[in-house]
Amino acid sequence: MPVLQGPLVDRDAWSAVGECPIEKTMAVAGQKSAMLIMREAYYGTTRFDDFAKRVGITKAATSARLSELVEAGLLTKQPYREPGQRARDEYVLTQAGVDFMPVVWAMFEWGRSHLPNNGRLRLTHVPCGADAHVEIVCDNGHSVPLEELGMRLVPQKRPESG
Amino acid sequence: MPVLQGPLVDRDAWSAVGECPIEKTMAVAGQKSAMLIMREAYYGTTRFDDFAKRVGITKAATSARLSELVEAGLLTKQPYREPGQRARDEYVLTQAGVDFMPVVWAMFEWGRSHLPNNGRLRLTHVPCGADAHVEIVCDNGHSVPLEELGMRLVPQKRPESG
DNA sequence: CAGTATCCATAAAGATACTG
DNA sequence: CAGTATCTTTATGGATACTG
Numbered sequence: 001m002p003v004l005q006g007p008l009v010d011r012d013a014w015s016a017v018g019e020c021p022i023e024k025t026m027a028v029a030g031q032k033s034a035m036l037i038m039r040e041a042y043y044g045t046t047r048f049d050d051f052a053k054r055v056g057i058t059k060a061a062t063s064a065r066l067s068e069l070v071e072a073g074l075l076t077k078q079p080y081r082e083p084g085q086r087a088r089d090e091y092v093l094t095q096a097g098v099d100f101m102p103v104v105w106a107m108f109e110w111g112r113s114h115l116p117n118n119g120r121l122r123l124t125h126v127p128c129g130a131d132a133h134v135e136i137v138c139d140n141g142h143s144v145p146l147e148e149l150g151m152r153l154v155p156q157k158r159p160e161s162g
Numbered sequence: 163m164p165v166l167q168g169p170l171v172d173r174d175a176w177s178a179v180g181e182c183p184i185e186k187t188m189a190v191a192g193q194k195s196a197m198l199i200m201r202e203a204y205y206g207t208t209r210f211d212d213f214a215k216r217v218g219i220t221k222a223a224t225s226a227r228l229s230e231l232v233e234a235g236l237l238t239k240q241p242y243r244e245p246g247q248r249a250r251d252e253y254v255l256t257q258a259g260v261d262f263m264p265v266v267w268a269m270f271e272w273g274r275s276h277l278p279n280n281g282r283l284r285l286t287h288v289p290c291g292a293d294a295h296v297e298i299v300c301d302n303g304h305s306v307p308l309e310e311l312g313m314r315l316v317p318q319k320r321p322e323s324g
Numbered sequence: 325c326a327g328t329a330t331c332c333a334t335a336a337a338g339a340t341a342c343t344g
Numbered sequence: 345c346a347g348t349a350t351c352t353t354t355a356t357g358g359a360t361a362c363t364g
Binding site for chain 1: 182183184185186187188189190192193194197198201204235258260261262263264265266267268269270271272273274275276277279282283284285286287288289290292293294295296297298299300301302304305306308310311312313314315316317
């Protein structure tokens, strides 16, 4: 029953391309502290010390993680200056960072529903008030159950002349 | 422009609950090798040595990761016996494991579109042939852009008697 | 094929102190 | 507030050898 099998996914597609996007993603943002920093960034945190405090890691770890995430393009450093203070930087999500959030919310949803906790925290679609969840959807608007999900290697892009 | 802000998410909801599902999820399945094992499991791999070979980790790491994932309920060990061979175990996805796949595919999609690679690998909705991607969707069927996503703390569940 | 055990290198994180 | 630097502990993983 829980066994998924079959050739929906072309196994060789990975090796054909050589490198797996999942592996690369884990390499740039796959640490627990990185994930929690992304959560905080989405949440509106921008200051170094706030990240350290809210994620619960040391400044050294905060520094390392923040630098890596900026380097990877998920966050960007923006200068700001409070009245009477020196200029500082704040860390804000880039578009790539925003695009990363489905990863974070997928983890949230899985943990919420499959790990012991009171489950009272819910993702919500603010305008309509309904609960929200992470789904796989196709370009024709279908919700894609895992059994119908495949992987393909698209042909090299070419100019439309020929 | 890339700055997300505002109180869409009740910041204190995390602390009110005490523990973050994202953090817990990272704790049980947040290692790169665990993520890749999940990819392989979805992909149809069930044998110990195949996991080791395809994920590219040692048997020791495979053993540790597989045990943790079974312990966490993402995989289950099923006995099988090939003709003339002794009984062995194979590792297959449980329902919780299947439910975890959006995390994996969200990483795939992010890496595919935001990290340097040829981007030729695509998730596909097999029945209709269209490309698929990970989205946040609400129970009313709306696609939820990140700006409309919130978090709430639902009241304790009670019997419907009163 | 399906593991377990051991030893070693590396990397990540906590504690703490210091700088502007 | 916003970091950097250092030191130590722990976690992770590779290499390798051994068992059923």
